[in-house]
Amino acid sequence: MKTYLPIIVVVALLAAVPLFTTSNVVLNFLVTALLIALAGQGWNLLGGYGGQYSFGHAAFFGTAAYATAILQVRYGVNAWLGLFIGTAAGALVGAAIGALTFRSGLRGSYFSLVTLAFAEVLRIVASVAPITGAGVGMLIPLDLHAQAFQFQSRVPFYFIALALVALSLLVVRAIENSRFGAYLAAVRENEDAASALGVDAFSVKLCAITISAAITATAGCFYAQYFLFIDAGIAYGPWISIDALLAPIVGGAGTVFGPLLGALAIKTLGETTKLVAADAPGLDLVIYGLLLVGVIGLAPRGIAGLLRTISRLRPSSGTTLEDSHG
Amino acid sequence: MAEALLKVDNISKRFGGLLAVNGASFSVAVGCISALIGPNGAGKTTLFSIIAGFLSPDNGRVFYNGADITGEPPHRLARRGIARTFQIVQPFAGLTVRENIAIGAHLSRRGRGEALGAAGEVARSVGLGAQLEAPAATLTVAGRKRLELARALAIMPRLLLLDEVLAGLNPSEIRDMIPVIRGIADNGMTVLMTEHVMQAVMSLAKQVFVLAEGRVIAQGTPQQVAADQRVIEAYLGHGAARRMAVGAGHG
Numbered sequence: 001m002k003t004y005l006p007i008i009v010v011v012a013l014l015a016a017v018p019l020f021t022t023s024n025v026v027l028n029f030l031v032t033a034l035l036i037a038l039a040g041q042g043w044n045l046l047g048g049y050g051g052q053y054s055f056g057h058a059a060f061f062g063t064a065a066y067a068t069a070i071l072q073v074r075y076g077v078n079a080w081l082g083l084f085i086g087t088a089a090g091a092l093v094g095a096a097i098g099a100l101t102f103r104s105g106l107r108g109s110y111f112s113l114v115t116l117a118f119a120e121v122l123r124i125v126a127s128v129a130p131i132t133g134a135g136v137g138m139l140i141p142l143d144l145h146a147q148a149f150q151f152q153s154r155v156p157f158y159f160i161a162l163a164l165v166a167l168s169l170l171v172v173r174a175i176e177n178s179r180f181g182a183y184l185a186a187v188r189e190n191e192d193a194a195s196a197l198g199v200d201a202f203s204v205k206l207c208a209i210t211i212s213a214a215i216t217a218t219a220g221c222f223y224a225q226y227f228l229f230i231d232a233g234i235a236y237g238p239w240i241s242i243d244a245l246l247a248p249i250v251g252g253a254g255t256v257f258g259p260l261l262g263a264l265a266i267k268t269l270g271e272t273t274k275l276v277a278a279d280a281p282g283l284d285l286v287i288y289g290l291l292l293v294g295v296i297g298l299a300p301r302g303i304a305g306l307l308r309t310i311s312r313l314r315p316s317s318g319t320t321l322e323d324s325h326g
Numbered sequence: 327m328a329e330a331l332l333k334v335d336n337i338s339k340r341f342g343g344l345l346a347v348n349g350a351s352f353s354v355a356v357g358c359i360s361a362l363i364g365p366n367g368a369g370k371t372t373l374f375s376i377i378a379g380f381l382s383p384d385n386g387r388v389f390y391n392g393a394d395i396t397g398e399p400p401h402r403l404a405r406r407g408i409a410r411t412f413q414i415v416q417p418f419a420g421l422t423v424r425e426n427i428a429i430g431a432h433l434s435r436r437g438r439g440e441a442l443g444a445a446g447e448v449a450r451s452v453g454l455g456a457q458l459e460a461p462a463a464t465l466t467v468a469g470r471k472r473l474e475l476a477r478a479l480a481i482m483p484r485l486l487l488l489d490e491v492l493a494g495l496n497p498s499e500i501r502d503m504i505p506v507i508r509g510i511a512d513n514g515m516t517v518l519m520t521e522h523v524m525q526a527v528m529s530l531a532k533q534v535f536v537l538a539e540g541r542v543i544a545q546g547t548p549q550q551v552a553a554d555q556r557v558i559e560a561y562l563g564h565g566a567a568r569r570m571a572v573g574a575g576h577g
Binding site for chain 1: 378380399400401404405409410412416417418419420421425428429430432433436437438441477478480481
């Protein structure tokens with residue numbers, strides 16, 4: 001139980017935010033940050049814990065977003081049911097991509113490139129296929145009822161996003177403390193050595209990419225309900241693949257809170273630079289990029305790694321053993 | 327001889343123009359230490375990788391406990407009770423010593439706490455008790471060799487394959503390691519080791535197989551193979567045995 005306490009505390013603190021402000025700007029900021037944290041947590045399980053760096057988590061995000069939208073618009077399926085089906089669809093795509101890439105022994109950058117290719121292929125298909133609305137995109141009709149997973153206020157959305165993030169934190173923490181989590185770390189560190197100890201690396205990676213895809217997929221479903229519009233560029237675009245990997249890397253890949261910390265950090269950075277460089281279009285992206293380079297240069301193990309180093313430096317008698325995680 | 331736990335039957339493996347293993351056959355008796363020796367390039371590591379499931383042979387079969395295990399992947403062999411160490415140590419560098427060993431212990435223990443507990447016991451049995459919580463990356467070469475051994479032992483194997491577990495150690499480290507290996511065999515485990523350190527082979531092995539140019543050219547007790555002319559020639563070159571005999575006669 002002790003290992004879950006930090007999660008409960010953090011979630012409780014975040015849940016208290018609407019008590020102090022119901023400003024749309026603040027809530028909107030937090031909802032998008034939580035969305036990225038959720039998508040990033042999916043990436044974190046596969047990339048941070050399993051060492052398989054995907055550049056194509058958009059494939060899972062987009063599939064889930066489209067599944068939710070298409071089921072509602074074309075088949076009249078309830079949006080809440082769509083959330084589950086969308087998540088399952090994302091997980092299925094994850095399992096399929098995992099089976100193909102891992103079965104053919106793709107590792108390292110080859111795996112990254114192939115996942116990127118899968119996401120790009122899906123984006124192109126979605127931009128021409130009639131069922132996805134092709135280039136026009138898909139608009140989910142407005143129906144502001146809780147049964148339709150739509151709300152007038154941002155507050156319910158905020159709580160739902162927070163609940164999903166909390167669930168993802170618990171799932172990843174449980175995996176961290178399980179045999180599967182240990183095997184995943186072993187596969188990350190050294191696949192040959194792991195297999196000599198009885199670890200079926202293929203099954204472990206397949207399982208990881210499926211759960212990873214499912215987590216990122218819930219973010220896709222949520223996105224569709226929150227913005228009520230998706231097109232190929234949003235659903236399968238590189239932006240979500242990048243945010244999904246940037247958040248955990250900035251926050252600390254292979255740590256439970258990494259994606260959440262990272263998502264809050266990069267969203268804050270992004271918004272601040274937009275404010276600072278409001279008059280010069282594109283300048284905010286330049287500053288954003290420079291800041292990211294700085295953050296990663298100064299804290300290669302992310303914010304979580306930086307915090308750990310600081311807490312270790314303070315008691316000077318503490319061990320100075322380098323924690324070479326990841 | 328006692329019944330064979332591992333039987334290698336007429337194994338061949340070719341890499342392009344190089345015939346690395348050429349019809350090698352031998353049997354490892356249950357419950358004792360056997361050694362596979364041979365000069366550099368004799369095909370020991372290739373043969374070892376084939377037995378451990380990391381390479382498939384072009385020809386021949388490997389039997390373990392009567393079952394044909396040729397070409398089975400390493401993780402299945404581990405589940406059958408075959409553990410191996412790597413000549414070039416392969417620690418999970420980012421994990422602690424305890425976590426490293428726990429990966430092996432998890433094979434028969436699902437619970438995390440149970441596996442971590444068992445890892446502590448195994449670590450103490452190979453003399454790593456003091457470094458349990460240290461990251462594996464901070465271990466010395468000797469420490470990493472012990473870690474390789476501990477991880478393999480943690481799966482509680484029946485057959486332990488040691489690939490040059492003494493290579494790269496200094497004489498005093500080798501002296502410390504030999505009793506550890508002997509202790510393992512005394513507990514009833516069957517051990518097959520490849521080794522360059524002859525002092526260790528002589529003092530540990532009951533049975534020695536000599537591999538040269540991909541074939542088993544001699545086998546027997548360490549004393550028998552050390553006196554074998556073919557073995558001396560394989561190590562020292564053609565005609566060496568005769569020259570030595572002549573030299574001894576003159577001296």
